[in-house]
Amino acid sequence: MDARSDPGTGDDPEWGPFQRPLFADPSVRHLSRVGVVDVGSNSVRLVVFDGAARSPAYFYNEKIMCALGAGLSETGRLNPEGRKRALAALHRFQLLAHGMDAGPLTAVATAAVRDAEDGQAFVDEVERETGLKINIIPGTEEARLSAQGVMLGWPGSYGLVCDIGGSSMELAEIKGGQVGRRMTSPLGPLKLREVPGGRKGRRAYIKAEVDKMAETLGSQRDRLFLVGGSWRAIARIDMDRQNYPLHVLHEYRMSTSAVRKTADYIRDSDLEALRSRCSISSARMDLVPLASEVLMEVVRAFHPHDIAVSSYGIREGLLYQQMPQVLRDRDPLIEACRFAEAKDARLPGFGRTLYNFILPIFRAARPEKQRIIKAACLLHDVTWRAHPDYRAEVCFDNATRANLGGLKHSERIFLGLALLHRYRNKREGTSFENLYQYLPPEDLLLAETVGKAMRFGAMLWLEKDSIPGEFRWYPKKKVLELRLTEAAWPLLGEVAMARLKSLATALSAELDVKMTA
Incomplete structure (x- = not known):
């Protein structure tokens, strides 16, 4: 089959790194x-x-x-x-x-x-x-579906998925897009309420059950993925303890030390005040202290490298089950952004053109950064209906809080900041300044540069899929060269030129603008 006609191939010359829409x-x-x-x-x-x-x-x-x-x-x-x-x-x-x-x-x-x-x-x-x-x-099937839900959100994920429900807790290994060994246990908080011997008896029971699972699965020093409402409640409380400003549970990260501190925080807090502050239901909060005891033992027994909260679980696993493999293999972030562009952008398809246009400026960026730049280009115009005075902040808010899989919190902030700069030069004076601290200075500058490149590139609309020209970036000489086609040259008006100069300033570069035949 010709690559151009195969929607599943990654080598389609027409669609390049985006792949054909599915x-x-x-x-x-x-x-x-x-x-x-x-x-x-x-x-x-x-x-x-x-x-x-x-x-x-x-x-x-x-x-x-x-x-x-x-x-x-x-x-x-x-x-x-x-x-x-x-x-x-x-x-x-x-x-x-x-x-x-x-x-x-x-x-x-x-x-x-x-x-x-x-x-x-x-x-x-x-x-x-x-x-x-x-x-x-059965419990092992529950474990498999929960693990598939994690894989829906984390392509290529690896580690141990731990799904806690009311009456059971399941573990499943994932690696290379496959679910490995699976186990189930009676460690749900509703059952733990009925374990005799008070706190001491319950802790001994939890330890014995977790140790049995660890003996079978062995040490799991990769990532521990937490699935289930009780784990998400604990993550909310960890955010509260640390005064963490981005209240998005999916892909929230905790260290083993943070888990221990949060378990102590739960034990020492007024639970009703904590419940109200963290917006946790009373029924859920009743289970949180018991779940935190289980989590402490899981962390002790398996020694994970880090801990990530997954909002995706058994329900997303059921959806993943129905997906053809060609769709499973796709990047969830890019596919979601493409879908948003097709639904909401004024000129669907221009995001790919914009990405190809500005990419020469960012060829030295690591692949994971280029991936976020792709996402930004696809989303650059989906909030155009917002009032111009608020469009930049709407972009940032959408990127940092939207249901987008495959994004760490720092990547959400980077994406949001790039989109903010798509609509305004300065990031100061917004309600999101407390989030900027989670990016290093070089990423703040890179996000600003991406935004300003999109801000200029968006001025060069032609017919769909038309290429307005090309950038050439010489970082050692600090020269940004723009070669515009004759058809696109009239688009370089005063506003567009001002935006181009702003981009050059962000790069600390001299400008060289030419028209090509």
Whole structure:
């Protein structure tokens, strides 16, 4: 097959490093709106994903705290009140999904339903009353799906995925885009409430269970990915403890030392005041101290290199399961940005032209930085509807808080700052200045230069896919040469020239502007 006609190849000469768009391809079009339901031990949640991009948008997301697994260890049965609430929630979800044209829901039930003697009866009742068919999955399958959810957000990720629910905790190894060994344990906070012997007995029980898992899996000194609501609550509290200003949980990083300090912080704090300050529900906060005890033991036993919070888990794993491999292999950040451009930009497709135009200035940048520059070019015009006085800040806010996979927090800030400078020369005087400290000075300057290059390049609109000219950058001589085509030359008006000079100033460069035939 010719590379030009193959949407999955990375060698397409027409599309270059962007690859041909996939979200309109027939093989992925059926993913345009996908609904999944997760019937957990503590909560029941519906998520409807929209858009066949590699990092899809959350069209709808609703959670009901049902505590199906409360009291399960004592009675062997699902919590009766939780069962009623879950049935009502699932009936509502089924109707919502139909109204959203989300197609048949994919629904799974985890630890509480699989362990309860009336779990199958509950599933049968749900199907009889609502028409929704729920698959009861084993713990190892739950671990696999959670690991796939992590891989949706982190392409090429490696390490250990740790997913905590209400009644169980699962571990799964990931490496090279594959899920390896998997284990399940009864270390969910709802079950830990019922362990005899108070705090001392509970800690001994947790340690024994974690040590059994460590004996099987061995030392895991790569990254530890945390999946589950209790882990995310702990991350929120860690942010509170450190007064961390970017309240985005996905890809938030913690060190082993930070985990220990935060566990102490939880133990020594007024939990109600902490809950209110961190916007954590009462039902979730009741489980946080128990979950923090588990996390301490996991960190002790596996010695991870670092710890990353994943907002993607079993529900995203169910979506990943439905993706063709050609889509799985794509970069979630670039695909999400391309989808946003196609949907919201004034001239969809110009982002690729803009990237190719300014790339000569940034050829020395590391590949991971060039990747963020690609993303910035794709997003450079998606917030054009915002009022001009606020457009720069809207860009920054969107980049730092949007649902974008495959971005560390420092990369979010870099992307946001580049987009801010797309619309204004100065970054001082914004409400985001407290975030600039998380970038080194050289990255602040690079983001500014990227923004100013886009700010100038955006003035050179021609017909779609037309190339206005080329930059030549001589860093040793500090000379920035611009060669414009004859067709593009009239676009170099006063405003465009002022923006070009601003770019040259950021580079500390002399300008040399020429017209080519």
